[in-house]
Amino acid sequence: xxxxxxxxxxxxxxxxxxxxxxxxxxxxxxxxxxxxxxxxxxxxxxxxxxx
Numbered sequence: 001x002x003x004x005x006x007x008x009x010x011x012x013x014x015x016x017x018x019x020x021x022x023x024x025x026x027x028x029x030x031x032x033x034x035x036x037x038x039x040x041x042x043x044x045x046x047x048x049x050x051x
Contacts, residue, residue: 012025012026013026
């Protein structure tokens with residue numbers, strides 16, 4: 001009898017291990033990344049060009 005095979009678990013988007021602390025993000029927070037890029041990009045450009 002052939003059973004259903006389960007796919008292997010997906011690798012996490014981000015994994016951080018420091019000592020006993022372990023933080024794992026399974027999916028990328030694309031909306032948060034887009035908002036951060038739209039705010040930080042122009043600020044970084046203005047800072048760079050102001051020199």
